[in-house]
Each structure stands twice: as structure tokens, then as C-alpha cells.
């Protein structure tokens with residue numbers, strides 16, 4: 216997979232958060248996350264590198280724009296001539312979705328990484344091809360191709376069963392801001408999980424892979 220294959224038209228075709236939540240709720244996604252996806256992430260040892268995301272768009276963008284996270288905020292940037300060499304860094308993909316017809320995941324959200332920084336895991340085609348293919352097959356089998364996608368986890372991402380802080384996105388106009396809230400935010404009905412992460416935890420005397428909320432999205436945003 217080309218590391219940079221962004222298609223603004225593809226982004227424009229994604230559903231809103233509300234539509235994504237409705238599709239998720241009408242699907243077996245939660246059960247699949249807790250079973251088949253736990254097995255898959257354990258089999259390939261991908262839990263520290265990737266999670267699964269609820270595929271949605273936050274706001275409309277033009278065909279000249281790309282959604283890039285810098286710091287805690289994602290905003291539309293004019294697509295630079297060379298995304299791999301821009302402002303002493305590069306724009307790298309951080310969220311992918313398969314869509315109904317794609318055999319390779321398509322990147323739709325990006326992050327800015329300064330040269331020399333190693334916050335984001337690279338999607339290495341050779342290394343990850345088998346994992347990505349099995350993920351695609353599992354999503355297809357359960358009818359989740361347009362509901363769940365792959366997200367890269369930055370090095371400092373919250374991956375705990377009982378986190379002391381909860382990442383929560385909120386959209387303001389055409390900016391999407393990630394806040395760090397206390398764990399009680401998980402009880403707020405206006406907030407829904409938008410990123411699921413995986414980890415090994417002891418349950419009933421043995422360790423098993425569990426799926427939990429890695430990031431929430433504020434519904435009114």
C-alpha cells in the first residue's frame with residue numbers, strides 16, 4: 216500500500232458521527248470486537264500499534280483539503296505538494312477504512328510528524344500485510360466494512376482497562392479537539408466510543424485479550 220494515497224472524494228463519502236453510531240448499533244460490531252477482533256490483535260501482536268475506529272467524518276472538507284492532527288487538534292490543511300517533506304516533517308496516515316469495494320485500506324485521517332520524531336507507528340506493508348488482509352476478511356464476513364476501520368496508536372496512547380484519563384474528541388466548526396477527561400466521562404450518554412484498543416488483562420485467573428474504549432466522540436459535536 217502506498218504510504219500516501221489520500222482521496223478527498225473518499226473522505227466526502229464517509230458518514231457523519233450520528234450515522235456511524237446508528238450503523239454500529241444496528242450491527243454485531245460490539246460482539247465482533249469482543250471476540251474475533253481480540254483474537255486477531257492477539258494473534259498478530261498488534262495491540263500496541265493499532266486499534267479499531269468508528270469510521271466517520273467530522274465535517275465537510277473541499278477537494279483541496281486533508282484532515283491533519285497536530286498537537287491535540289485536527290483541522291483541514293491545504294494538501295501540500297509534497298506531504299512527505301513539509302514544515303520540517305511529514306503528513307502520515309493515522310486512520311484507514313476499507314469501504315465496501317476496497318481490498319487495501321484507504322487513509323482518511325492524518326497526523327503531522329516532525330522529522331526525527333517517532334510518535335506514530337509506520338504502516339509497513341510487508342510487516343502488516345497478513346494482519347491487514349485477515350482484518351479485511353473478518354470485517355467483510357461480519358458486514359462491518361464501512362463501520363470499523365484501522366487506527367494507528369501514538370506511543371503515549373491510553374491502553375488500560377481502567378484508565379485514569381479518557382480521551383474525548385469534540386468538534387468545533389471545522390476543528391476536532393481531543394480532551395483528556397476523568398474516567399467518569401465514560402458514563403456520559405452523549406459520548407460514544409470512537410476508538411477501541413486491545414490489551415491483555417487477567418480475568419478469572421487467566422490472562423486474556425480484552426477490547427476497551429480508547430477514545431470517545433462527543434455526540435453533539
Ligand SMILES: [Zn+2]
Pocket residue numbers: 232271273384409432
Ligand atoms: Zn470523531
